[in-house]
Amino acid sequence: MSKMHHRRPALLGLSTGLLISIGANVFSITASADPVSNGKQAFSLCAACHRLDGKSGVGPYLNGVIGRKAGELEGFRYSRPMKSSGVVWTAEALDKYLQNPQTAMPGNRMPFSGLPDADKRADIIAYLATMK
Amino acid sequence: MTKRLPKRTVVMIGGGFTSALAARQLMPQGVDVLVLERGIDRTHSAANEIPSQRDELRWAIRHENAQNIASETYTLRHNSNETALPARSLEAFIPGDGVGGAANHWNGQSWRWAEYDPILRTHLENRYGRKAIPAELKVQDWGVTYAELERYHDLWEKLFGISGRAGNIKGEIRAGGNPFEAPRQNEYPQPPLETLEAGLILEDAAKKLGAHAFPMPAGNSSGAYTNPDGMQLGQCQYCGHCERFFCEANAKASPYVLLYPWLRRYRNFEVRAQTHVTGIDYDKRGRHVTGVRYIDLVTGEDCIQPAEVIVLGAFTMTNTKLLLIGGIGAPYDARTRRGVVGRNFCHQANSGVSVFFKDRWINPFLATGSTQTVIDDWNNDNFDHSGLGFHGGGYIYSNVTNGRPISTRPVPPGTPRWGTAWKQATADWYAHAFSISTHGSFYAHPENYLSLDPTYRDAFGQPLVRMTIDFRDNELRMSRFLTEKAAEMARATGAKIVGPTTPRTGPYDVRVYQSTHVTGGTVMGADPKTSVVSPHLQHWDAENLFVVGASIYPQNSGYNPTGPLGALALRLGDDLASYISRPRHL
Numbered sequence: 247m248s249k250m251h252h253r254r255p256a257l258l259g260l261s262t263g264l265l266i267s268i269g270a271n272v273f274s275i276t277a278s279a280d281p282v283s284n285g286k287q288a289f290s291l292c293a294a295c296h297r298l299d300g301k302s303g304v305g306p307y308l309n310g311v312i313g314r315k316a317g318e319l320e321g322f323r324y325s326r327p328m329k330s331s332g333v334v335w336t337a338e339a340l341d342k343y344l345q346n347p348q349t350a351m352p353g354n355r356m357p358f359s360g361l362p363d364a365d366k367r368a369d370i371i372a373y374l375a376t377m378k
Numbered sequence: 379m380t381k382r383l384p385k386r387t388v389v390m391i392g393g394g395f396t397s398a399l400a401a402r403q404l405m406p407q408g409v410d411v412l413v414l415e416r417g418i419d420r421t422h423s424a425a426n427e428i429p430s431q432r433d434e435l436r437w438a439i440r441h442e443n444a445q446n447i448a449s450e451t452y453t454l455r456h457n458s459n460e461t462a463l464p465a466r467s468l469e470a471f472i473p474g475d476g477v478g479g480a481a482n483h484w485n486g487q488s489w490r491w492a493e494y495d496p497i498l499r500t501h502l503e504n505r506y507g508r509k510a511i512p513a514e515l516k517v518q519d520w521g522v523t524y525a526e527l528e529r530y531h532d533l534w535e536k537l538f539g540i541s542g543r544a545g546n547i548k549g550e551i552r553a554g555g556n557p558f559e560a561p562r563q564n565e566y567p568q569p570p571l572e573t574l575e576a577g578l579i580l581e582d583a584a585k586k587l588g589a590h591a592f593p594m595p596a597g598n599s600s601g602a603y604t605n606p607d608g609m610q611l612g613q614c615q616y617c618g619h620c621e622r623f624f625c626e627a628n629a630k631a632s633p634y635v636l637l638y639p640w641l642r643r644y645r646n647f648e649v650r651a652q653t654h655v656t657g658i659d660y661d662k663r664g665r666h667v668t669g670v671r672y673i674d675l676v677t678g679e680d681c682i683q684p685a686e687v688i689v690l691g692a693f694t695m696t697n698t699k700l701l702l703i704g705g706i707g708a709p710y711d712a713r714t715r716r717g718v719v720g721r722n723f724c725h726q727a728n729s730g731v732s733v734f735f736k737d738r739w740i741n742p743f744l745a746t747g748s749t750q751t752v753i754d755d756w757n758n759d760n761f762d763h764s765g766l767g768f769h770g771g772g773y774i775y776s777n778v779t780n781g782r783p784i785s786t787r788p789v790p791p792g793t794p795r796w797g798t799a800w801k802q803a804t805a806d807w808y809a810h811a812f813s814i815s816t817h818g819s820f821y822a823h824p825e826n827y828l829s830l831d832p833t834y835r836d837a838f839g840q841p842l843v844r845m846t847i848d849f850r851d852n853e854l855r856m857s858r859f860l861t862e863k864a865a866e867m868a869r870a871t872g873a874k875i876v877g878p879t880t881p882r883t884g885p886y887d888v889r890v891y892q893s894t895h896v897t898g899g900t901v902m903g904a905d906p907k908t909s910v911v912s913p914h915l916q917h918w919d920a921e922n923l924f925v926v927g928a929s930i931y932p933q934n935s936g937y938n939p940t941g942p943l944g945a946l947a948l949r950l951g952d953d954l955a956s957y958i959s960r961p962r963h964l
Contacts, residue, residue: 290602294612294628294635304427304628323424355428357615357627 285373288366292358298377305356309377311335327353337371344370380671380680386412388954389670389685391655391700392692393417394479395940396926396947398637399534400689402607403951405644409958412683413649414672417476421634426624434782438622443483445473445693449837452695456848456885457825458712464834464842470725470892472622473693477651478634480693480894481940485621485747485779486597486630488540489937490531490945492758493560496520498933501759502769515769515852516722516822518932521904521913524560527945532563534944538631539603539611541748542566542595556592558754571600571614576740576776576812577751579733583870589755594775596748597631597940609636618780620747630747652676655696656838658688658704660920667706667923673838687958689950690900690925695843697929698828698899703840707910707919710827712846718910720829722822722898723845724934725886727853729861730777730815731868732877734790740812743781750775756863757936758819768855772818772936774864781808788812790875814868816860817893818882819936823850828899849884857881895939897931914953914964915946921963926950 295305306322313336317329331351333339343350344367346360361367388404390397393415401411420426420443436442445468453462474480494501497519502511511517544565545555570593573581577593584591598620599611614629628635641647652675659668659682669684690697701707701719710721752775754760763769780786788811789803831844849857861881868876903909906918911930917923926947928939953964 290604290610291613292602293604294602294610303422323427325428357428357617358612359615 281369281372282376284366285369285371288370289373291361292370308374311340311377312337312371312375325353325355327351328355337375340371340374341367380682383681383683385684385686386410387685387958388412388687388689389414389683390689390691391658391670392479392690392696392927393477393638393649393651394474394691394693395481395633395637396943396950397689397691398478398633398641399537399944399947400691400926400951400954401641401647402537402637403948404955405641405647407955408646409955410646411648412685413647414653414655414670414683415477415479415649415651416654416675417474417651419477419649419651420624421477421638426626428626431624431626432617432619434784437483438782439784441468441472441622443474443476443622443624444480445475451836451842452888453831453834453842453844454886454888455844455846458846461833462831462844462846465888467889469890470886470888471894471896473695477638477649478632482624482632482634483622484597484630484632484940487748487750487938487940488535488538488542488595488597489941490560490562491524491935491937491942492558492760493524494759495935495942496522496524496527498759505759506764511769512852514823514850516824516933517769518722518822518901518903518908520902520932521909522902527942527949528561528563530945530948531941533606533948534941536567537605537607537636538597538944539568539599539605540566540595540597540631541568541570541600543570543593545592554592556752556754557590558757558760566595568600568603571596571598571746571749572616573751574740574745574749574776574778575738576778577749579735579738579871580751580753580776580814580867583867584753586870587866589753589867591751591753594748594750594752595941596746598746598748599629599631605636607636607640609640611635614746616744616746616749618743618745618782621779653681654838655692655700656703656840658690658700658706658923660704660706662705665920667704667920687922687924687954689954690923691927691947694896694899694927694929695828695845697925697927699830699840699843701900701910701925702830706917706923709829712825712827715824718901718906718908720827720899721824722901722932723826723828723847724820724822724897724931725847726820726893726895726934726936727772727818727849727857727882728816728893729818729857729864729880729882730813731861731865731879732788732790732811732813733868733871733873734788734807734811734875734877735871736810736874739809740778741781741809742778742786742812745778745780747779750777750779753867756860766855766859768852768859770819770821770852770856770936772816772856772860774814774816774860774867777813777815791877814864814871816857816864817936817938818853818857818860820853820934822898822933823852825850848886849882854881854883857883893938895928895934897928897934897939900925900929901932902930903932912964915950916953916957916964922957922961924950924954
């Protein structure tokens with residue numbers, strides 16, 4: 247736990263848009279105040295394919311994804327649209343992608359229909375930001 | 379020159395569903411387990427990910443992840459007087475090939491059978507009297523009760539993250555679930571999948587006719603799920619590529635996702651792929667098996683793998699084949715009706731009535747292998763059979779599993795089979811039609827059995843398994859009755875066009891899809907005269923040989939066979955641990 251708290255300042259680097267949605271989360275009744283721990287829970291939606299330990303599975307590993315260029319991990323077989331997208335995974339770019347992967351990047355091969363809940367997306371991104 | 383390998387404690391033949399579940403129970407205790415699998419390991423291959431995963435021609439039509447029938451097939455005849463011929467095209471059942479076996483390419487339909495299914499003969503005799511069961515109906519008890527298996531069902535459903543809605547918790551009937559369900563201790567681990575438009579239509583029809591509709595229990599994960607072993611499933615995306623496919627989203631509970639990666643964490647576990655087993659060495663006088671013979675498909679070497687305990691957990695037909703080739707147990711003789719190995723070979727008797735709507739959008743491409751709404755009122759012995767002239771039954775369901783372009787082309791009766799009119803009908807009805815299908819039981823008959831073919835051999839020079847099977851009177855009558863019920867449902871939907879009522883009829887044809895659930899051949903029971911293995915799945919004639927798989931079912935139910943197999947395989951794991959600590963007849 248202490249390790250995670252230590253890493254939380256990474257959030258400060260995220261966009262204002264994201265901070266606003268995290269702010270909205272604070273006022274919701276069910277969610278806890280800590281987006282990182284919410285995000286850790288919500289990450290179960292991704293965990294069947296994505297790992298956080300530097301090893302790729304069905305999907306590429308996601309530790310260190312914030313700031314990474316799309317399609318650049320060696321040894322992972324990306325789709326052409328992903329490789330040629332030129333996207334850098336900022337919090338905004340991830341937010342847009344996770345909302346509807348096929349709209350954000352048509353033809354990419356991630357079999358996930360998207361996460362319409364903006365708070366959940368923000369939580370997941372906040373959590374990913376702590377995973378270096 | 380045969381290579382003799384160092385002895386292992388437990389050697390399992392077949393790297394599929396049942397071996398992995400039995401092995402799971404042995405891992406924490408440190409028992410040494412070696413699994414022999416003839417196929418390759420595709421776990422992280424590009425072949426089972428998008429876009430290759432969606433190749434319908436490759437997986438669904440050409441069965442690339444199934445047994446290659448060019449090297450090993452089956453012969454078929456309809457009764458003992460005929461000469462059997464080899465199947466050149468196999469659609470009736472799809473034997474798996476590769477680490478994970480056939481449960482890698484399953485649909486996900488995850489039933490428990492009825493509470494009376496394991497005691498079917500006793501149940502039928504009690505309800506209708508001994509005389510009401512004809513001599514040709516070879517139904518028999520398993521020798522184990524549902525109550526003994528319940529906790530293993532519960533564990534299996536948790537391991538596989540089954541999605542569903544309970545209809546019977548500890549005897550209390552729950553609205554919205556299956557009122558005929560065997561009593562469960564717990565609700566399903568996950569809520570049911572979404573109900574499709576076709577399901578809503580069937581629900582309405584069922585209400586009108588006083589039947590009970592509920593969602594099919596599914597191995598297709600309705601949400602993100604972590605099982606008790608820490609293995610994870612993604613959320614199902616309803617892409618309609620389940621049966622015959624690997625799951626692109628890791629959302630279909632499968633051995634290659636949930637079991638083998640977990641087993642491999644243990645040092646006492648090994649799976650040896652590309653090993654084609656050709657025999658089991660049997661010491662007849664000592665009533666023991668001593669080792670497994672196989673061909674290493676990479677090097678071509680003949681190997682003997684000595685073992686303390688052998689588990690035969692291959693495909694239904696292979697289990698029977700290896701016992702017959704090894705001379706283990708008395709082969710069944712249809713003329714004298716004596717012997718046990720090969721007897722009670724069963725399949726299932728399915729049928730369907732198609733319905734076409736002008737104004738309802740079925741959108742079949744948004745589906746899973748188990749997003750079906752089901753009516754269980756006429757399954758097995760869920761209804762009174764007095765005076766009907768048959769036993770058994772089946773469930774009726776809104777059959778939407780996929781909208782794949784080669785497989786799914788619903789057109790109304792009378793449409794030409796090719797050309798402009800066919801294309802127009804396809805365009806008109808693709809999104810507006812489905813089948814109300816039946817999934818029917820198949821009870822054992824003395825003329826339905828497996829044996830070794832005297833003529834035809836496989837690529838390894840071994841005799842093919844010969845199927846002698848047909849739909850006998852009991853199944854023909856059952857299917858007529860059940861299909862008429864489905865037709866009543868179809869008419870009650872208010873469909874614009876209702877297709878013809880076509881019950882299952884003979885002759886049995888391996889080229890026709892038929893639920894894929896072949897069972898029997900090495901059946902379980904309490905009497906060695908009518909069973910190959912004991913209720914603990916221990917071979918009557920070889921104490922250290924255990925057999926598991928659909929081959930142990932004495933008769934086939936109207937339900938899909940996976941659920942009880944999961945329970946029986948987990949229980950076998952515990953029985954093996956007990957046997958290893960003190961070898962004896964369990």
